[in-house]
Amino acid sequence: MAIAHEHGGNVFAVARNLGLAPERIIDFSASINPLGMAPGVREALTASLDRLLHYPDKGAAELKQALAAYHGVEPSQIAVANGSTELIHLLPRTFQGKKALVVAPAFAEYALALERAGWQIEYFALSPADDFALDVAALAQRVADGYDMLFLCNPGNPAGNLQPLREIAGVVDLCRESGTFLVLDEAFIDFCEEESAKHLVVRNPRAVLLRSMTKFFGIPGLRLGYAIAAAETVAEIAAQQDPWSVNTAAQVAGIASLADQDYCRRTRSYVDEERARLAAALADVPGLKVFPGRANYLLVRILRAGVSAGQLREALLAKGMMIRDCSNFQGLDASFFRVAVRLEEENDLLLRGLATELA
Structure with a gap:
């Protein structure tokens, strides 16, 4: 059986398909340090x-x-x-x-x-x-x-x-x-x-x-x-x-x-605090369940019937944000998606986008 081969972070291909510069897309699908490189x-x-x-x-x-x-x-x-x-x-x-x-x-x-x-x-x-x-x-x-x-x-x-x-x-x-x-x-x-x-x-x-x-x-x-x-x-x-x-x-x-080492300490401190804030805010969005995590991303499940992670991904792409549809992970279905912990203002844009699409 062929293995589904898809990753997050394919921002260049997505940008080409949308006719946008990659910098115009906020990529929540790839879990990269939000503070950037050291x-x-x-x-x-x-x-x-x-x-x-x-x-x-x-x-x-x-x-x-x-x-x-x-x-x-x-x-x-x-x-x-x-x-x-x-x-x-x-x-x-x-x-x-x-x-x-x-x-x-x-x-x-x-x-x-x-x-x-x-x-x-x-x-x-x-x-x-x-x-x-x-x-x-x-x-x-x-x-x-x-x-x-x-x-x-x-x-x-x-x-x-x-x-x-x-x-x-x-x-x-x-x-x-x-x-x-x-x-x-x-x-x-x-x-x-x-x-x-x-x-x-x-x-x-x-x-x-x-x-x-x-x-x-x-x-x-x-x-x-x-x-x-x-x-x-x-x-x-x-x-x-x-x-x-x-x-x-x-x-x-x-x-x-x-x-x-200062960069390492700042990264851990920021991600711990912002992940907790993002998780709490996601949990407040009606129709979402957030799973506890210790990395720089969160797994989320859509509880609302008739809405799939793929549909949500396409809707958010139209707003310039890309989430990771997790339906191709073994053991998960079309209700799961993953979001990276990014900078506070970017996370707030995601939260507003999710609230609008799931209203």
């Missing part, structure tokens, strides 16, 4: 232009050192990639198996990568009835059926919910005991870094933790992500990567981003 990134990129006369550092040694210091791990425990999506597609080809279990709803690239590598895919569905909570005991029973790989995203995408670290520790343990290779996607954990399972994963050679610099650090156009894993696991991944998959500009921007 202030020092632009200066670092400008200062590094002469480096473009040379091939990129193939091993990204300086960036690995910066990431290792940031996370308190060893450089040998980090694999840098052209976005975490490169790693998602590498893993099913690097670590052989036949059957994978995906905790759903989930990022479509997991299934696409597995399908392309010839894996059989099954799903462990979380329920909106309990805000997509993970029952580790039930998951353990399912894993006992025999799976070679498990994909789990925390915080969930698109649900936004955070599984507690103690629950994730239970998942790490059950995968180790069952021999299931664990892929733990923490693309949005930067917004609640204290909940990261990185120090659990690096002790397990049958696990990989995926991280992205797209969302929190606001550089999606440069394509930069990385894996944290045991050194021997990182070596296996690196052996399968194409040469120079991470360009010089991405490496420079990554280093500059990590160096600005």
Whole structure:
């Protein structure tokens, strides 16, 4: 079965179809840091232009050192990639198996990568009835059926919910005991870094933790992500990567981003406060249910009959705003959509638009 392959953030294609400049659309479909990139990134990129006369550092040694210091791990425990999506597609080809279990709803690239590598895919569905909570005991029973790989995203995408670290520790343990290779996607954990399972994963050679610099650090156009894993696991991944998959500009921007701890603190503070305000305001819009989240986006369900997320998306596009229709996520239907936490005045425009369309 072909996997539905659609993402948020396709603002350039949408703008072309509407005959607008991309800057005229407020993109709530892509969950990018509303504060933009760290202030020092632009200066670092400008200062590094002469480096473009040379091939990129193939091993990204300086960036690995910066990431290792940031996370308190060893450089040998980090694999840098052209976005975490490169790693998602590498893993099913690097670590052989036949059957994978995906905790759903989930990022479509997991299934696409597995399908392309010839894996059989099954799903462990979380329920909106309990805000997509993970029952580790039930998951353990399912894993006992025999799976070679498990994909789990925390915080969930698109649900936004955070599984507690103690629950994730239970998942790490059950995968180790069952021999299931664990892929733990923490693309949005930067917004609640204290909940990261990185120090659990690096002790397990049958696990990989995926991280992205797209969302929190606001550089999606440069394509930069990385894996944290045991050194021997990182070596296996690196052996399968194409040469120079991470360009010089991405490496420079990554280093500059990590160096600005004030930016990191301001980002977490702003997103926490504005997410709470946006969630409360969305809950006040008649016909909407908002799910609790810990990332920089919120999953919303339309409770009003006869209105779909796709219809709402088209109506808001006419007002210059783009939301993420979540009907193509496994386990969700046409009543679900996701919105990024953006700047206060932009969020207020969204709230007014939603109130008008659902009046």
